[in-house]
Amino acid sequence: MLGQAIADVLFALAHNVETALPAVLLYGALWVPMFSTLQTMIAGLTPDPVAQQRAFAINFTAQNAALGIGAAVAAAVVGAGAQNPTSFEALFVANAASCLLFVAVLPFIQNPHRPRQRSEPKAGYRDVLAHPGLRLVLVASLLLAFVGYPAFDSGLPAFSTVVAHVSIRVVALSVTVNTVLIVATQLLVLRLVRRLRRSVAVTLIGVIWAASWAVLGLSALPTLPGARVACVLAFTALFGLGETFFSPTMGSLLNSLADDRIRGRANSISGFSMSLGFIASPAIVTGFIATGAAAMWIVLLCLLCFGTIGIGVTLGRKLTSEQDHVGTPAATLPDPAASERPERTVLGGTE
Numbered sequence: 592m593l594g595q596a597i598a599d600v601l602f603a604l605a606h607n608v609e610t611a612l613p614a615v616l617l618y619g620a621l622w623v624p625m626f627s628t629l630q631t632m633i634a635g636l637t638p639d640p641v642a643q644q645r646a647f648a649i650n651f652t653a654q655n656a657a658l659g660i661g662a663a664v665a666a667a668v669v670g671a672g673a674q675n676p677t678s679f680e681a682l683f684v685a686n687a688a689s690c691l692l693f694v695a696v697l698p699f700i701q702n703p704h705r706p707r708q709r710s711e712p713k714a715g716y717r718d719v720l721a722h723p724g725l726r727l728v729l730v731a732s733l734l735l736a737f738v739g740y741p742a743f744d745s746g747l748p749a750f751s752t753v754v755a756h757v758s759i760r761v762v763a764l765s766v767t768v769n770t771v772l773i774v775a776t777q778l779l780v781l782r783l784v785r786r787l788r789r790s791v792a793v794t795l796i797g798v799i800w801a802a803s804w805a806v807l808g809l810s811a812l813p814t815l816p817g818a819r820v821a822c823v824l825a826f827t828a829l830f831g832l833g834e835t836f837f838s839p840t841m842g843s844l845l846n847s848l849a850d851d852r853i854r855g856r857a858n859s860i861s862g863f864s865m866s867l868g869f870i871a872s873p874a875i876v877t878g879f880i881a882t883g884a885a886a887m888w889i890v891l892l893c894l895l896c897f898g899t900i901g902i903g904v905t906l907g908r909k910l911t912s913e914q915d916h917v918g919t920p921a922a923t924l925p926d927p928a929a930s931e932r933p934e935r936t937v938l939g940g941t942e
Contacts (some may be wrong), residue, residue, distance in 0.1 A: 592625075593694060595621050595690045596687040597617065599684065600687050603679075603680040603684050603687075626862050627859045627861065628855075630842055630858045630862070631846075631854055634842070635851075636701060644843040644917050645839070647842040648781045648835075651834070651835075652773065652778065652838075655770050655777075656770075659770040659771070714853045714856065719849065722848065722853075724848045724909060724914065728841070728844055728906070729845075729860050729864070730902060731899055731903070732865075734896075734899045735797075735837065735841070736864040737892075738800055738896050738899070739800070739837065740865070740869075742868070742875075742892060743830060744869075745877075746807075746888070747826075747827070750811075750885060751807075751810065751823050753880055754880060757810070757819055761823055762823070764824070765823050765824050768828050769830060769831040772828050776831075776835055777835045780832070780835040780839075781835075784839050784840060788915045789840060789844045789910070790906035790907035790910060790915050791903065792839075792903075793840060793902065794899075794903030794904060795833075796833055796836050796840065796841075796899060797898075797899030799829060799832055799836065800830065801893045803833060805893060806826045806829060810822035810823050811886065841861075845857055
């Protein structure tokens with residue numbers, strides 16, 4: 592956070608490409624590990640599965656509320672400054688101050704780190720990938736990174752304006768619809784997600800996001816302008832619904848399968864997948880659109896979503912009842928078919 596504060600100040604002082612590049616590199620290098628660190632911290636502070644799932648959902652809601660409020664404040668400041676460069680400088684300095692505020696709060700937060708015992712072998716990334724359940728979840732994270740936020744951030748404005756021919760104001764409105772829906776419904780959806788098996792929730796994420804990308808594809812059809820606008824708005828709303836399933840599911844599932852020794856590394860791999868998505872998605876979507884194959888991009892996204900659905904179904908077969916249900920002991924979840932099949936080994940245990 593201290594490094595990000597410095598990067599923001601460098602942004603405020605930048606006046607050409609040469610002076611902006613160090614700020615970009617510093618900010619990016621420190622922004623990427625921040626999320627995996629925060630995920631690990633949240634999981635460490637909330638060992639109870641129910642509380643952990645709620646914490647991830649509330650954190651996601653707060654992030655979206657902050658994004659909406661921050662964007663509105665930034666627009667007001669820049670607009671009031673009549674595009675004066677000093678208004679942008681003020682925004683960067685204010686952002687640096689917010690980073691310092693976070694730094695001031697950190698010493699008051701309990702340290703969830705568990706020191707490694709001398710006799711305990713040192714964990715590595717090989718230990719993370721050796722866990723069958725974690726491998727599946729990490730593959731799902733990789734797929735969702737390419738159909739989730741990175742594709743949304745780069746694909747929505749490009750596809751909507753170039754292919755669907757809607758105005759940039761509609762794109763801005765659609766992002767607002769997405770943010771408002773998440774903030775308004777996240778805690779309501781959490782009640783539903785808590786009753787579902789985690790594997791079912793992963794499957795639903797794939798189903799909802801596949802449907803949302805298909806709706807965005809419909810906006811490219813030669814229909815009335817109002818219909819194209821409606822498809823873009825419906826896409827962001829439906830995508831936001833998928834996000835409300837994603838936030839309390841993927842983070843809590845990954846951190847519940849990873850023990851204290853490998854939790855940080857598991858979150859790092861998941862965060863690396865998201866970084867790959869943010870790097871590759873802009874090039875992918877612009878490449879498809881530039882070659883006139885925007886429809887194929889939509890098809891590719893839907894196929895990746897179907898891959899996530901397949902992983903969700905596989906997780907339902909691989910996870911034990913205790914792993915697949917949040918906060919419910921396996922003993923209280925009788926399986927009517929258990930007496931009709933032999934015992935089998937599941938992720939190191941028997942069922």
